[in-house]
Amino acid sequence: NNIQLDSIPKLTPEEVSKHSTKDDLWVVINGQVYDLTTFLPKHPGGQKILLKYAGKDATKIFVPIHPPNALDVYLSEDAKLGPLVGEFEEIPEEITPEEIERLDRIDRKPSLSNVLNIHDFEYVARQILTPNALAYYTSAADDEVTLRENHNAYHRIFFNPKVLVDVSKVDLSTKFLGVPTSAPFYVSATALAKLGHEDGEISIARGTSKENITQMISTLASCSFDEIVDGSFIDGKQGSQWYQLYINTDRNLTETQIKHAEERGMNGLFITVDAPSLGHRERDMKMKFEAELDVDLNADDLETNQGASKALSSFIDPSVVWKDIEHIRTLTKLPIVIKGVQRKEDVLLAIQHGAQGVVLSNHGGRQLDFSKAPIEVLAEVMPLLREKQLDSKIEVYLDGGIRRGTDILKALCLGAKGVGLGRAFLYANSAYGENGVRKAIQLLKDELEMDMRLLGVTRIQDLDESFVDVSALKDRTVIVAPDYLYKGNYESLDHIQFRE
Numbered sequence: 435n436n437i438q439l440d441s442i443p444k445l446t447p448e449e450v451s452k453h454s455t456k457d458d459l460w461v462v463i464n465g466q467v468y469d470l471t472t473f474l475p476k477h478p479g480g481q482k483i484l485l486k487y488a489g490k491d492a493t494k495i496f497v498p499i500h501p502p503n504a505l506d507v508y509l510s511e512d513a514k515l516g517p518l519v520g521e522f523e524e525i526p527e528e529i530t531p532e533e534i535e536r537l538d539r540i541d542r543k544p545s546l547s548n549v550l551n552i553h554d555f556e557y558v559a560r561q562i563l564t565p566n567a568l569a570y571y572t573s574a575a576d577d578e579v580t581l582r583e584n585h586n587a588y589h590r591i592f593f594n595p596k597v598l599v600d601v602s603k604v605d606l607s608t609k610f611l612g613v614p615t616s617a618p619f620y621v622s623a624t625a626l627a628k629l630g631h632e633d634g635e636i637s638i639a640r641g642t643s644k645e646n647i648t649q650m651i652s653t654l655a656s657c658s659f660d661e662i663v664d665g666s667f668i669d670g671k672q673g674s675q676w677y678q679l680y681i682n683t684d685r686n687l688t689e690t691q692i693k694h695a696e697e698r699g700m701n702g703l704f705i706t707v708d709a710p711s712l713g714h715r716e717r718d719m720k721m722k723f724e725a726e727l728d729v730d731l732n733a734d735d736l737e738t739n740q741g742a743s744k745a746l747s748s749f750i751d752p753s754v755v756w757k758d759i760e761h762i763r764t765l766t767k768l769p770i771v772i773k774g775v776q777r778k779e780d781v782l783l784a785i786q787h788g789a790q791g792v793v794l795s796n797h798g799g800r801q802l803d804f805s806k807a808p809i810e811v812l813a814e815v816m817p818l819l820r821e822k823q824l825d826s827k828i829e830v831y832l833d834g835g836i837r838r839g840t841d842i843l844k845a846l847c848l849g850a851k852g853v854g855l856g857r858a859f860l861y862a863n864s865a866y867g868e869n870g871v872r873k874a875i876q877l878l879k880d881e882l883e884m885d886m887r888l889l890g891v892t893r894i895q896d897l898d899e900s901f902v903d904v905s906a907l908k909d910r911t912v913i914v915a916p917d918y919l920y921k922g923n924y925e926s927l928d929h930i931q932f933r934e
């Protein structure tokens with residue numbers, strides 16, 4: 435045995451570094467040595483990134499992108515070679531001047547008490563996020579027209595406020611899929627929250643749970659599903675959460691995910707259908723998510739440059755159709771909501787195929803550019819559902835471009851059950867963690883309460899179309915020549931100030 439034991443190479447850094455080619459590829463993650471040779475062509479993130487770290491320690495790049503259980507999900511037992519013996523010599527990373535400035539801005543970050551609105555969170559986050567995180571969070575498809583239209587469309591809707599109404603007590607509470615919520619908005623599923631904050635989706639879970647707001651957990655979350663669910667327990671009570679599903683080409687894996695989501699107490703299953711493949715997000719792609727790669731692979735091995743999005747989406751099944759929704763209904767008792775619906779006819783199909791809800795969404799402009807703003811689709815959907823007496827048959831949510839209480843209020847007046855915010859909470863979490871998430875929720879609640887009071891309505895269920903004027907909503911004329919005198923006098927609000 436001694437002779438046998440002696441002949442097994444010790445898993446030292448020197449030994450690991452000998453296995454650094456695509457035909458013999460070892461990598462160290464969290465102190466464990468893995469043989470990724472057979473996994474290399476299957477890696478959703480492409481080959482380049484693995485080859486970049488062949489024979490090296492990849493822990494730093496692995497942790498912000500993958501949930502901890504990713505290695506168990508993707509790797510066979512024989513790929514796990516055992517613990518590293520010894521340590522790699524730390525090679526000090528060269529710190530660029532831009533990185534020094536970024537770290538300085540983090541030190542001078544405004545105090546949370548000075549944050550007044552969602553735009554402030556975005557402004558601070560943009561100053562302190564790493565280039566990769568910023569590119570991934572902010573990016574949208576092609577020319578990012580839909581990204582901007584999502585928010586701009588709200589500017590084409592005005593209010594018809596009522597006066598002399600007793601508005602002393604305003605109640606923001608409502609129910610989503612039969613479950614009470616303290617306000618008619620939720621945190622929408624976004625991936626890779628750990629790129630912006632080390633607690634990732636867990637601090638979002640804690641913040642939403644403490645504020646009694648629902649969190650939608652992404653299939654692509656950077657924390658494991660179970661740790662996000664566990665993170666939502668406050669004093670033993672689980673927060674309200676939904677599971678957002680990308681249907682996997684491996685349908686058995688999808689079935690396992692659905693059953694596990696039900697076991698862990700999800701209040702809804704949101705099936706995202708607007709991303710048969712993730713969109714063409716050039717900001718993200720420019721970052722070449724594997725950025726500083728200097729792997730000299732020959733062209734035929736190389737996938738085209740893919741940002742995080744493309745890298746993450748290779749498992750999404752592009753062949754999903756309405757009958758798959760019927761099949762999924764047989765697998766779970768969870769309410770099923772179709773996320774990413776963009777035309778009124780598909781809302782009727784969602785009802786026909788037994789969905790309890792839809793989210794009118796274009797993925798925050800990250801999918802098909804020139805998709806209409808969901809608020810505009812909502813204004814088409816609700817009259818049709820009322821005409822067919824189907825408005826009580828389905829809950830209609832929407833997301834995209836929501837940044838103010840007035841945006842939420844306009845959607846509710848037009849018949850939305852509730853609205854989702856994606857980037858707003860990524861920015862709040864990235865800049866200030868759990869407390870940032872809580873502050874963002876409180877700011878939106880305060881704005882919404884104030885807006886309802888000034889609109890002359892005190893309960894969510896009393897909101898209706900009479901409170902909004904949508905006559906300009908479809909009017910996408912070229913902007914009328916601005917009145918420069920007025921425009922020149924108008925001073926835009928200042929961004930939040932960084933401390934000296």
Ligand SMILES: Cc1cc2c(cc1C)[n+](S(=O)(=O)[O-])c1c(=O)[nH]c(=O)nc-1n2C[C@H](O)[C@H](O)[C@H](O)COP(=O)(O)O
Pocket residue numbers: 570571572584622623624625626652653654655678706712743773795796797798799800833834835836854855856857858860
């Ligand atoms: C900003 C962002 C959005 C993502 C998102 C990641 C980011 C960084 N990702 S993505 O990795 O596939 O693109 C998801 C996701 O995991 N699943 C999903 O259903 N929607 C995803 N969305 C869309 C999100 O759920 C909302 O539809 C969208 O963010 C709403 O627009 P706002 O950002 O303007 O609120």
